Amino acid sequence: MARGQQKIQSQQKKAEKNAKLKKQAGSDQKKSAAKALIFTCTVCKSQMPDPKTYKQHFESKHPKSPLPVELESVVA
Structure with missing residues (x-):
């Protein structure tokens, strides 16, 4: 026993x-970070976590391109 x-x-x-x-x-940090990136830039295909960041990115990196419809109502 x-x-x-x-x-x-x-x-x-x-x-x-x-x-x-x-x-x-x-x-896994990479998987959780990838899940957080839900907005994709229509011009350069980079990913952002929220619409505010997306709008700031778009205004600074693509000033000559027209603002996408989904970003017009976002307050930066």
């Missing part, structure tokens, strides 16, 4: 170790 107790302790130790490794790894 001594081996049974050692087996249980070994399983608990392994579970704790796996939990620590999983916690350290966290979420």
Whole structure:
């Protein structure tokens, strides 16, 4: 029966170790960052996280191009 107790302790130790490794790894930053970039510039195809940033980008990088319809109501 001594081996049974050692087996249980070994399983608990392994579970704790796996939990620590999983916690350290966290979420994948590249995937979460890609999900946050939902607006795509119609001219240069760069991605922005929100419409305010998109409007600022468009006004500074593409001043000669007409403003897209979705950005006309956005307050920068």
